[in-house]
Amino acid sequence: MSIRRPPALAAWLLDRLGYTRENPALAGDLLEEFQTGRSPAWYWRQAAMVILNGARRNAVVLQWYLEAVAAGLLAEVLTAYVLWRFQLPQRAPDPGLGILSSFKWLLFVIAVILGFNVFRRLIFGGRALIDLKALFAASRAGAQTRPEIAASVFVETFALYLWIYCAVVIVSGPSSPDVFIYWHAVVLTRGLMPALWRMLNAG
Amino acid sequence: MELAVCLPVYFFSIIEQMARGAFLGEFEIMVLLALIRLGEDAYGVPISREIEHCSGRGVALGSVYAALERMEDKGLVTSRVGEPTAERGGRAKRYFRVTGQGLRAVREAQRALVKLWSGIPELEGGRP
Numbered sequence: 001m002s003i004r005r006p007p008a009l010a011a012w013l014l015d016r017l018g019y020t021r022e023n024p025a026l027a028g029d030l031l032e033e034f035q036t037g038r039s040p041a042w043y044w045r046q047a048a049m050v051i052l053n054g055a056r057r058n059a060v061v062l063q064w065y066l067e068a069v070a071a072g073l074l075a076e077v078l079t080a081y082v083l084w085r086f087q088l089p090q091r092a093p094d095p096g097l098g099i100l101s102s103f104k105w106l107l108f109v110i111a112v113i114l115g116f117n118v119f120r121r122l123i124f125g126g127r128a129l130i131d132l133k134a135l136f137a138a139s140r141a142g143a144q145t146r147p148e149i150a151a152s153v154f155v156e157t158f159a160l161y162l163w164i165y166c167a168v169v170i171v172s173g174p175s176s177p178d179v180f181i182y183w184h185a186v187v188l189t190r191g192l193m194p195a196l197w198r199m200l201n202a203g
Numbered sequence: 204m205e206l207a208v209c210l211p212v213y214f215f216s217i218i219e220q221m222a223r224g225a226f227l228g229e230f231e232i233m234v235l236l237a238l239i240r241l242g243e244d245a246y247g248v249p250i251s252r253e254i255e256h257c258s259g260r261g262v263a264l265g266s267v268y269a270a271l272e273r274m275e276d277k278g279l280v281t282s283r284v285g286e287p288t289a290e291r292g293g294r295a296k297r298y299f300r301v302t303g304q305g306l307r308a309v310r311e312a313q314r315a316l317v318k319l320w321s322g323i324p325e326l327e328g329g330r331p
Contacts, residue, residue, distance in 0.1 A: 003290070025284070026268050028294030029247035033264070035290055049263035 006031065007040045010047040019050050026050065227312050233258065234270045235309050238280065238301050246285070246296045247271075271299055279305035 005011075014020045020027035034043050227235070237253040238245050250271075251262045274280045285296040301309075320326055 003292075023268060024294040025297035026247060026264060028287075028291030028296065029251075029264050031292045031294070032248055032290055046264055050265035053263075053265045053269045 004035055006034050006043045007047075010040075010044050014047050014050060017051065017054070019054060227308055228270075230266065231270050231274060232309065232312050234267060235274070235279065235301060235305055238299055239306070239309070243300060244298060245300065246298050250299070274305065275299075277304075278302060279308055 014027065030043065030046055233254050234250060237250045241249055241253060247264050247267055251264050251267050254262045271280060275282060280299050280301055282297050282299045285298055287293045287295040
């Protein structure tokens with residue numbers, strides 16, 4: 001019996017977004033039904049529902065992420081108050097990012113994507129919004145945790161550095177508009193801290 | 204600072220607990236009933252076909268799996284992985300079955316719905 005191939009683009013979307021890897025039984029069911037004579041339009045509808053269901057789950061995660069960001073923002077404000085109260089640095093220091101300053105927008109986008117991605121992994125242990133395995137071209141089975149650990153270390157180190165820097169800037173006043181980009185990168189990645197706390201304290 | 208970190212964590216825990224105690228949804232009941240009717244060899248394809256046959260409406264396999272995963276988290280169903288086959292691109296089937304807790308949940312839902320339905324003239328006799 002020859003195997004009918006489902007619509008290539010629909011199958012590619014399900015694979016790239018991680019759904020078929022996360023749930024191989026679902027992928028097998030879709031293929032099995034397609035072999036019985038279902039139409040390509042049927043396969044597209046099924047693929048759309050899989051993606052839509054995943055998007056709903058992501059919306060819940062996004063809400064939790066934003067709440068975690070709000071908690072991080074509160075921590076930032078409290079830190080800034082403490083610095084102001086004790087009259088710490090009067091002048092905003094140079095962030096010291098050197099050549100990285102030229103790529104601040106790219107850093108911002110990476111910080112948002114990685115921060116949300118790692119948050120999702122740490123909290124839910126489920127499929128990432130963007131497949132880190134593909135992003136870092138990891139090919140070994142079970143190697144997913146390595147790029148994730150590397151990403152989380154990068155993001156948290158970067159966020160911690162920016163946290164300290166921006167808390168000082170809040171008190172001493174911004175030296176340039178660039179500061180607000182770093183500030184946003186910190187706020188968005190600080191959502192990871194509650195996630196790490198929960199992971200470390202999980203039973 | 205610690206309070207700002209801990210509060211969201213405990214908030215998330217409360218949300219999780221609330222979700223576990225919630226009522227079964229309409230689609231979840233249908234999936235559970237289809238599972239009970241099919242018995243031991245129920246997986247995604249026959250479950251969705253059973254619901255389609257009884258309801259007269261198409262069902263998305265993704266929605267069936269989403270409901271099954273939610274119910275597995277709640278302890279209402281369990282699953283086991285079968286053997287891969289060539290027709291499925293080398294992917295195994297995942298068989299589901301209802302647990303004792305799932306059966307109790309369905310019975311409770313049935314009791315509640317029958318009570319709510321009874322005594323409504325518009326619904327008696329199956330007339331629209």
